[in-house]
Amino acid sequence: MANPPQVFATESAEAFVEEGHGGAPTHVEPELLGLAPFQWVSIAMLILFLIAFFGAKVHKTIAGGLDGRIAAIKEQLDEAKALRHEAETLRDEYAKRIASAEKDAETMLETARHEAETILAKAEADGQAMVERRQRMAEDKIAAAEREAIADVRNRAAIAATAASRKLIAEKHDAEADKALADQLIAGI
16 A cells, blocks of 8 residues: 655644634735735736737727627618518508409409300300291291192192093093084184
8 A cells, every 4th residue: 555645744834824713723825015816816817908908909999890790780770671661562562463463353253254144145045046047947848848748749639630531531532522622612712
């Protein structure tokens, strides 16, 4: 095992200990020119800041940076206001366009309905007229067929009558009847 270090009390260590309250020893901090170490650090920092602020004109740089930042923020705000105004203008324009488009759509729908009703009425009228024309054509065809049938019946009847009269004349009419008929006609003239 290693030997632990031994601490020996010396007279110099006792110099830092003073008799305090009630006889208890207290620890005394080292001092230089009557100032404690933390006070020296504070003074050194103050001197450093004063040199940096006044010697290097840091305050002008900081102020210039802040002014530049303020100017940039103002420019961004102005740009944002302009963009907002432009967006509101576009929104209003598109709202008008939408309203106009809705009105146009309603007008177009009403016009389409009216045209559909007109076309339907015309189609009904045309259909009715076509039915009447077809009915007349059918009636005309029937009448023509009836006339043809009547004419055909008349022609057949005439042919049959002529044939029957020839046959009757041939059977019942002889030379003497011809002579009497010829005499009668001559006398009538």
